[in-house]
Amino acid sequence: MRALIVDDSRAMRRIVGRILVDAGFEILEAGDGQEALDVLAAHDGDLPVLACVDWNMPVMDGLTFITEVRKRAAWRAITLMMVTTESEQDRIVRALAAGAHEYLIKPFTGDALVEKLDLLGLTPTTVGDLV
Amino acid sequence: MSIGHDAFTFVRELVRAESAIVLEPGKEYLVESRLVPLARQSGHASVDAFVADLATRRNPSTLRLVVEALTTNETSWFRDTDPFTTLRQSVFPALAKTRSKREIRVWAAACSSGQEPYSILMTAQDTPELSGWKVDMLATDLSQEMLDRARKGEYSQLEVNRGLPATTLVRHFERAGLAWRISPALTSQVQFRELNLVRPFPPLGKFDVVFLRNVLIYFDLATKRDILRRVRQVMAPDGHLFLGAAEMTMGVDDAWERVPAGRSSVYRIREEQRTCVP
Ligand SMILES: C[S@@+](CC[C@H](N)C(=O)[O-])C[C@H]1O[C@@H](n2cnc3c(N)ncnc32)[C@H](O)[C@@H]1O
Numbered sequence: 001m002r003a004l005i006v007d008d009s010r011a012m013r014r015i016v017g018r019i020l021v022d023a024g025f026e027i028l029e030a031g032d033g034q035e036a037l038d039v040l041a042a043h044d045g046d047l048p049v050l051a052c053v054d055w056n057m058p059v060m061d062g063l064t065f066i067t068e069v070r071k072r073a074a075w076r077a078i079t080l081m082m083v084t085t086e087s088e089q090d091r092i093v094r095a096l097a098a099g100a101h102e103y104l105i106k107p108f109t110g111d112a113l114v115e116k117l118d119l120l121g122l123t124p125t126t127v128g129d130l131v
Numbered sequence: 132m133s134i135g136h137d138a139f140t141f142v143r144e145l146v147r148a149e150s151a152i153v154l155e156p157g158k159e160y161l162v163e164s165r166l167v168p169l170a171r172q173s174g175h176a177s178v179d180a181f182v183a184d185l186a187t188r189r190n191p192s193t194l195r196l197v198v199e200a201l202t203t204n205e206t207s208w209f210r211d212t213d214p215f216t217t218l219r220q221s222v223f224p225a226l227a228k229t230r231s232k233r234e235i236r237v238w239a240a241a242c243s244s245g246q247e248p249y250s251i252l253m254t255a256q257d258t259p260e261l262s263g264w265k266v267d268m269l270a271t272d273l274s275q276e277m278l279d280r281a282r283k284g285e286y287s288q289l290e291v292n293r294g295l296p297a298t299t300l301v302r303h304f305e306r307a308g309l310a311w312r313i314s315p316a317l318t319s320q321v322q323f324r325e326l327n328l329v330r331p332f333p334p335l336g337k338f339d340v341v342f343l344r345n346v347l348i349y350f351d352l353a354t355k356r357d358i359l360r361r362v363r364q365v366m367a368p369d370g371h372l373f374l375g376a377a378e379m380t381m382g383v384d385d386a387w388e389r390v391p392a393g394r395s396s397v398y399r400i401r402e403e404q405r406t407c408v409p
Contacts, residue, residue, distance in 0.1 A: 087288060089306045092297055103297035105288055112292040118212060119296050 001122075002048035004028040006036040006065060007083070008057040012106075016052050016083065019110045023117055025050070033060030037068055040075060047078060050122055053100075055084035055091070063098055070099035079120050083108075134163040138182035142166070142197060149198045150273055151329040151354040165200045169193075199274045203349070206243040208250050208294040210344070214373050215254045217392040218340070222371050226339050227260035229369065234265040238338045238365070240328060241346035242270035245281025246290075248321050249313055251342065253303055269335070271326035282323045284313035328358050337367045345375035352383065359384035368405040372398040 003025040005013045010031075017027045028048055030036035037060070040047065051069070053062040060068075062082060069075050081102040082095045092103045102116050117123045134142075142162050143154045154162060163178050170181035173193070185193055209215045226235050235255075239248040248270035255266045272278055291300055291311045304311040326332070328346065341362060347355045359380055362372065372387065374380070374396040380387035386404040390397040 087306075089301060089304075092301050096297060096301065100297070103300075105292060108292050109289070112289075115207070115294045119294070 001050075002026045002028055002043075002046070003050040003052065004030065004036060004039060004048040004078075005052050006030045006033065006057070006062065007052075007054040008032055009054070012054065016113070019113050020050075020052070022110075023114060023123060032057040033062060033065030033068070035059070036065055040069070040078075044074070047075065049077065050079045050081065050117075050120070052081050052083045052104075055082060055086045055095075063095060066095065066098045066100050079122060081116060081120070083113075134159050134166075134182075135179045138179045141182055141186050142201070145194060146198055146201045149194070150202065150327065150349075151351070152201060152349045153351050154201065162201065166197065169196055169200060195275075199276055202274050202277075204243045204274065204277050206246045206345075208246050208291075208299075209254075209296075210247065210250070210294065211376050211395075212294075213393050213395045214342075214344070214397070215250060217373075217395045217397055218251065218254050219258045221392055222340060222397070223255060223258040224260040227258075227264065230339070233263065234267060235261070235339045236267045236336065236367075237269070237340045238335070238342070239268070239270040240326070240341060240343045240362070242272050242281060242323070242342075243274075243277050244286075244290075245270065245277075245284060245313075245321075245323075246286075247342055247344065248281070249284070249303075249317055251340075252317050252320055253299060266320060268321045269338075270321050270323050273325070273327050275325060278323050278325060281321075282318070284318045285310045286313070287311075329354060332361055332365060335365045337370070338365055339367050339370050340373070341366060341370065342373045344373055345378070347378050348375065355383050359387065363387075363400055363404075366400060369399065374398065 001024060003020045005016050005027060007013045008031050013029050020027060028039055030039050053065055055062040062084065066080050069078060069080060080100045081104060082100045083104045083106065085106045087105045095103055102120055104113060104116050114123065139159050139162055146152050146154055166178045166181065170178045173181060175181035175184065237251055239251060242248050248268055252266060252268060255261050270281060285307060287310055303314050303317060305314065343362060363386060371390065376396060378396060380398050386401055387398040388401045390399050
């Protein structure tokens with residue numbers, strides 16, 4: 001199972017990456033939305049099941065990235081989670097409207113991220129049940 | 132510095148008598164750390180001095196604060212997920228078929244800061260079979276402090292990050308400064324009341340669903356048995372009891388039987404026990 005982490009902060013990518021590795025994911029990384037689109041295009045045969053996406057990034061922000069991903073039928077199966085310091089209610093509404101499946105506000109604990117994975121049916125145990 | 136033997140024994144017996152919570156020897160550190168803030172607030176240099184003073188004066192409101200400080204209030208939204216899936220997929224639809232009054236009664240019997248009763252109400256709203264139904268929700272706890280928080284319905288960013296789907300957050304909450312406030316439509320549906328599970332229950336009527344989750348674990352066997360027996364008396368004959376993931380009725384009160392429902396710990400009263408509830 002692969003996960004893509006899209007964040008311009010390398011430290012943040014490392015933090016999220018560590019939690020996801022513990023949850024059984026292989027990690028792909030990108031520093032902005034455009035780079036993330038390129039990563040997805042390069043992995044067309046073996047797409048990540050999850051993308052954790054920061055909102056504010058240079059070149060292409062997270063909201064635009066999510067909108068772009070949702071336009072492509074081939075990428076429908078990717079679960080999109082916004083992971084950001086933006087905590088206003090209307091931001092959450094906009095992200096969900098654009099096609100994000102979940103929204104996690106920074107700072108968060110490892111448990112909180114794992115619980116979101118649980119809600120999305122992406123924890124090792126829940127995924128195991130489906131197999 | 133660690134709490135002295137006499138102080139620990141006093142607190143342990145007080146908490147046992149007032150809440151049935153069992154503090155085994157070895158929990159000295161827990162008692163110490165939970166009581167430090169109370170000792171400071173009342174101007175005592177140490178927990179030992181605070182407890183010694185309490186033991187002589189026995190001020191009821193301070194005694195109560197000590198008991199409350201020793202409760203564990205850990206909770207989260209849709210805790211363990213599974214019970215709420217079971218409610219939505221089987222328990223609520225079954226009730227919708229069998230209740231003629233378009234009303235169900237639910238009791239969250241150790242509701243802590245309110246996440247549990249509010250999660251139950253949100254689940255009811257997401258159950259198509261219950262659309263247009265009234266959910267009469269009673270939520271109780273021993274702790275006044277928790278009940279006050281639950282009534283207020285305000286939760287920190289960290290708390291709403293725990294187990295609450297984003298769609299649910301934007302649907303049922305509003306931003307209130309740095310916190311999130313649950314919608315009045317939900318808070319107004321819950322009646323919060325103080326209730327100590329180890330004391331005889333006040334008249335409560337009958338419930339279709341009871342959540343008694345992650346609280347029996349703190350009690351000894353005799354207390355668990357007594358509470359489960361008294362809960363039977365306030366259950367509708369076909370009512371459902373939800374326990375915590377680590378709790379069960381087997382070997383405690385065998386008048387209950389487990390209902391096969393996913394991984395949930397869901398129980399109902401055995402058929403042959405339904406008519407002769409003591
Ligand atoms: C760990 S919390 C569980 C909260 C919630 N039921 C859940 O599963 O998330 C335990 C709660 O039980 C309450 N409690 C402890 N002893 C009690 C008693 N004797 N009567 C009523 N409530 C009690 C505590 O105040 C605390 O809020």
